Amino acid sequence: MDLVGITNANQCNQEQQTVSTAEDYNDNSSELYYSEESEDDDPTGFGLYGKITTAQLREALEESTAIAKDAVQPNKLEIFLHQNYGDHIVNLESTETIETSGFPYIIMFHSFNEHASELRCYTDMLYKSALQYGDDICFAITDFDNYEAVLNYRPRAETYWKRCKKLGFSKYRRPDIYAVDTDNHIYQFVGQLNADNLKQFSHQLMNDELYKSETIPKDDEEGFVRIGVASNFEQLVLKSDIDIFLVLYSSKCPCSRELMPILEEVGKLLQDEDIIVVKINAETNYLPLKYYAWYYPTILYIRRDDKNNLIEYSASTRSVTDIINFIARHATDDLLEYNRSGRHRFD
Structure with missing residues (x-):
């Protein structure tokens, strides 16, 4: 050179x-x-x-x-997951919302950020499912506080979550587990929590077996109470242009059975109003998470112009008069037969 x-x-x-x-x-x-x-x-x-x-x-x-x-700096939880489970389980941050992504999720909620090592018995169960179904399902964990962010959902029973926070962390409190399919249907895992049942839950999600719906009865419109099922829920409730008085019940629940004849009487008294009384067996029909029944019967009033505002009936008594008073008070328009206090206009 x-x-x-x-x-x-x-x-x-x-x-x-x-x-x-x-x-x-x-x-x-x-x-x-x-x-x-x-x-x-x-x-x-x-x-x-x-x-x-x-x-x-x-x-x-x-x-x-x-x-x-x-x-490139991973947090402690991500390091814990990678060391123990490789890439089979991911951590969902509060900024990540589950939307239609082309593949389903199974998500486990607990206090993982602070107590991952103490909750390993639960992540071990999830790992066993991930080993078998991880090619088709994304298995994830996140904290309780991320319900709204991850699932785009705020639980109705806020007192329940406040109580959980007040009591503090307990490794014996079982996690909440949800499956989210590719159509953004959200299902909660119920029953005894063990590795085999979690695998079955994963299998049902992968094979589209979680979406349960009874058939629409042929005589649905003949009575004073409409019968809702998963297949007609969107058309009957979500797209309705009139108010809905919705009862989520279980056929196994004695209180639900006692309420059925009362509902018929309420429906009969309101047959000329712009209100539909609807009952749905929540145990045998899939419902969006927003309408999850924490107990039976769960009774909701839904105004036609405010579908996101679920007004819950929480009175201890459920007589015909009590329910009419509740409906008259919350109806979008004044009732023809009753004033806002539930008193008959022509008495």
Whole structure:
């Protein structure tokens, strides 16, 4: 190599060293890059254009280094999951909302961020399902506080969650487990929690067996109370242009059975109003998580112009008069036969 070549090579190496570390920059120096012909170019790669000082370049390099460091720094929970379960179980952050993503999820909620090691018996169960069904289902864990963020859902029974927080962490409190299919249907795992039942739950999700619906009865419109099932829930309730008095019941529940003749009488008295009385067996029909029945019977009033506001009937008595009073008070429009207090207008 000739003298000119050696000189050029040394100069090139010096320039590479100059732009490689922030410590080599002289903050008092003036323009580092500038070209009249290429003023819009970014020779630094940091989004700096035109006249650039070494102070600007130092700041950009330090910021980029800090961002890169944060981006690759896993938290303790992610390290725990990777060390014990590889890539079979993921952690869902509060910023991640489950939406239609082309594949289903099974999500376990507990206090994992602070107590992952103490809850390992539950993640071990999830891992066994993930080993068998992980190619088709995403298995994930997250904290109780992330219900609303992850599932895009706020539980109705807020006093229940406040009580859980007040009592504090307990490794004996079983996690809440939900399956989310590709149509964004959300199902809660119920029954005894063990590895075999969780595998069965995973199998049902993968084979679309969780969506339960009774057949729509042929005589549905003949009585004073409409019969809802999973198949007609959207049309009957969610898309209804009139108010809905909705009862979620269980055929095994004595209180539900006692309520049925009362419902018929209420439906008869309101047959000329813009209100539909609907009953759904919540044990044998899938319902969106928002309408999950925490107990039976769960009674809700849904106004036609505010479907997201579920007004829950919480009175201890459920007589015909009590229910009429409740409906009259919350109805979108004044009833024809009753005033807002539930008193008959023509008494």
